[in-house]
Amino acid sequence: MEMEKGMGMEMRAREDIEIGEDITPPIPPLSYALHHSFLHSHCYSCFAPLPLPLNSNYNNTKNHHHYYYCSPACSTTRVVSTEELHILQSHHHHPFSSDLRAALRFLQSHPDDRIAGLLTNCHKLLLQEDDEFAATIREGAKAIATATDMASASAALCLVLTNGVEVQDYDGRNLGIAVYPQNFSWINHSCSPNASYHFFLSPPPPCCPNSTKLRILPQHIVLTKGDEVCQDNGPKIVVRSIKRIKQGEQVTVTYTNLLQPKQMRQSELWSRYRFICCCERCSASPPTNVDHTLQEISSASLDASSVSSDQNVYRDYAIRRLTDYIDDAILQYLSFGDPELCCEKLENLLTQGLLYEQLEGGEVKSQPTIKLHPLHFLCLNAYTTLASAYKVRASDLLGLYSEMDEHLLEALDLSRTSAAYSLLLAGATHHLFCFESSLIATVANFWISAGDSLLTLSRSPAWSEFARWDLPIANPPLLKHICSKCSLMDNFKAILFHREAQNADFEDISSEFLDCVTIITQKVWSFLIPGCCYLRAFKDPIDFSWLGTSKYSSLRDVRPHLCCTAEGHGYTLQERMHIFQLGVHCLLYGGYLASICYGRHSYLTSQVQNILDCEECLINDSHESD
Numbered sequence: 056m057e058m059e060k061g062m063g064m065e066m067r068a069r070e071d072i073e074i075g076e077d078i079t080p081p082i083p084p085l086s087y088a089l090h091h092s093f094l095h096s097h098c099y100s101c102f103a104p105l106p107l108p109l110n111s112n113y114n115n116t117k118n119h120h121h122y123y124y125c126s127p128a129c130s131t132t133r134v135v136s137t138e139e140l141h142i143l144q145s146h147h148h149h150p151f152s153s154d155l156r157a158a159l160r161f162l163q164s165h166p167d168d169r170i171a172g173l174l175t176n177c178h179k180l181l182l183q184e185d186d187e188f189a190a191t192i193r194e195g196a197k198a199i200a201t202a203t204d205m206a207s208a209s210a211a212l213c214l215v216l217t218n219g220v221e222v223q224d225y226d227g228r229n230l231g232i233a234v235y236p237q238n239f240s241w242i243n244h245s246c247s248p249n250a251s252y253h254f255f256l257s258p259p260p261p262c263c264p265n266s267t268k269l270r271i272l273p274q275h276i277v278l279t280k281g282d283e284v285c286q287d288n289g290p291k292i293v294v295r296s297i298k299r300i301k302q303g304e305q306v307t308v309t310y311t312n313l314l315q316p317k318q319m320r321q322s323e324l325w326s327r328y329r330f331i332c333c334c335e336r337c338s339a340s341p342p343t344n345v346d347h348t349l350q351e352i353s354s355a356s357l358d359a360s361s362v363s364s365d366q367n368v369y370r371d372y373a374i375r376r377l378t379d380y381i382d383d384a385i386l387q388y389l390s391f392g393d394p395e396l397c398c399e400k401l402e403n404l405l406t407q408g409l410l411y412e413q414l415e416g417g418e419v420k421s422q423p424t425i426k427l428h429p430l431h432f433l434c435l436n437a438y439t440t441l442a443s444a445y446k447v448r449a450s451d452l453l454g455l456y457s458e459m460d461e462h463l464l465e466a467l468d469l470s471r472t473s474a475a476y477s478l479l480l481a482g483a484t485h486h487l488f489c490f491e492s493s494l495i496a497t498v499a500n501f502w503i504s505a506g507d508s509l510l511t512l513s514r515s516p517a518w519s520e521f522a523r524w525d526l527p528i529a530n531p532p533l534l535k536h537i538c539s540k541c542s543l544m545d546n547f548k549a550i551l552f553h554r555e556a557q558n559a560d561f562e563d564i565s566s567e568f569l570d571c572v573t574i575i576t577q578k579v580w581s582f583l584i585p586g587c588c589y590l591r592a593f594k595d596p597i598d599f600s601w602l603g604t605s606k607y608s609s610l611r612d613v614r615p616h617l618c619c620t621a622e623g624h625g626y627t628l629q630e631r632m633h634i635f636q637l638g639v640h641c642l643l644y645g646g647y648l649a650s651i652c653y654g655r656h657s658y659l660t661s662q663v664q665n666i667l668d669c670e671e672c673l674i675n676d677s678h679e680s681d
């Protein structure tokens with residue numbers, strides 16, 4: 056993970072690369088360490104989830120159950136030294152505890168080449184004005200120094216802090232830290248990258264055939280011999296193109312969340328890696344459309360009330376308060392288990408904005424109310440949380456009172472609000488994706504979860520209850536996915552069974568999808584939103600072109616001409632069919648985008664396949680076409 060350009064520490068494409076192709080073979084790590092919180096649930100060697108029950112796993116009898124392996128292969132390839140065991144037992148509270156183990160293991164497995172061609176950034180990290188950070192590094196290095204001298208220990212720890220990547224599982228959880236050789240680590244960061252990476256978490260196979268050759272090279276320097284004594288253990292990384300890359304063009308990936316505005320990305324990159332990003336997106340002036348949108352706030356009287364320098368101070372202050380407020384609301388849900396209060400607080404903020412009285416702790420001033428742009432990154436966070444919180448409330452209710460009709464109705468209402476927020480999140484992010492195509496992985500995830508929650512809604516047991524009330528509600532087997540207007544289903548089957556997604560199809564498939572989804576959404580949106588006054592302000596959760604064009608001052612101002620009627624939409628077979636069709640479209644498109652980012656055999660693509668199989672969408676002819 057290099058950030059200093061020049062010195063040949065960058066990787067360039069050896070040949071023309073199309074979108075959605077593997078750029079590297081699966082690369083095994085130089086060193087790695089599972090985070091402490093996953094020691095009892097994941098393999099210490101390959102990071103795969105442990106098969107249950109825990110006791111029967113292949114643990115080393117001497118280790119007093121500190122760590123476990125998933126298979127005999129893993130237990131023999133990953134031997135733990137006494138120094139490592141000591142860190143595991145005595146230093147697991149250190150802020151860099153996993154990095155300590157990775158650094159130690161790096162030193163032990165590379166006794167002759169203690170840099171392995173990577174940048175340690177040692178001077179930058181240890182000689183910063185930020186003394187606390189440097190002190191933490193020194194303190195950590197002492198723990199490793201039992202196995203080596205202090206200078207090597209500090210260098211190794213800095214190397215891990217600089218080059219280490221969080222290894223994520225399919226749900227996006229950070230399982231541990233890994234350092235990869237130059238093939239990966241020399242790839243520079245960009246906030247508008249042309250490649251992405253993902254991990255393979257499984258025990259090493261008997262033999263390791265490398266299907267893809269390395270398709271990138273550094274410009275000037277020859278790589279030091281990277282292929283160690285076929286060290287094949289540990290979570291492997293694969294780099295994949297998400298844009299078309301020309302021969303000789305630099306390949307880049309991101310180390311930060313691309314849905315954050317520039318200031319946040321920059322401060323994160325600085326605090327973690329000590330560099331200031333100068334990528335195209337960061338140096339654009341004026342800021343790119345996406346960065347502008349992600350941090351836009353609106354305020355009724357801001358223009359008139361103050362001069363511009365005050366405005367900036369005021370804005371920063373307001374954003375800090377808004378961030379605190381949203382963090383606090385999310386905490387109510389995630390830490391205190393109160394999704395209802397969380398929904399109330401978030402929706403309050405989204406609809407009302409934050410009043411200046413609240414900002415000043417009781418002192419009433421005629422200052423403007425601060426409102427967030429509906430595509431502000433804080434709003435996107437809020438939508439993610441709301442979709443999840445409403446879903447949890449619905450399933451809690453169903454679990455508690457499955458026998459009572461009025462609770463079934465309420466649960467169904469909560470499910471449709473949840474589905475509406477996940478659709479809004481996907482639509483909003485898709486709008487940004489149209490300007491910044493490196494958001495593809497994020498948008499793939501959001502479309503898949505929107506599809507999943509729409510199908511969950513269409514499958515809800517509550518619908519069948521209405522049959523008692525003589526409403527024409529069909530049972531799930533009656534729902535069939537037939538869309539004569541698009542070829543998404545055929546395309547998805549082709550990806551699953553024949554070939555990789557093709558770049559040439561991308562524009563066509565995206566526009567077919569948007570056409571279909573826009574039509575179906577218009578039919579169901581007003582059915583999904585009556586439970587929520589914020590959602591009712593949106594005429595359409597997918598078309599955001601109205602935001603960019605005319606200047607608007609607040610959500611409330613746009614509401615009158617966007618508002619739909621809250622009442623009058625019953626639970627009918629037709630609504631259920633539309634929700635089902637919409638869900639299938641979202642899943643198919645999300646699965647298609649996922650196949651570009653992660654390959655057609657990825658977890659996400661097969662997750663889509665499984666959901667659709669359950670709905671009997673794919674089962675009929677999928678196997679014969681294989």
Ligand SMILES: [Zn+2]
Pocket residue numbers: 098099100101102103124125126129257258
């Ligand atoms: Zn394993």
Ligand SMILES: [Zn+2]
Pocket residue numbers: 245246247332333334335336337338
């Ligand atoms: Zn940047």
Ligand SMILES: [Zn+2]
Pocket residue numbers: 538539540541542543571640
């Ligand atoms: Zn269609």
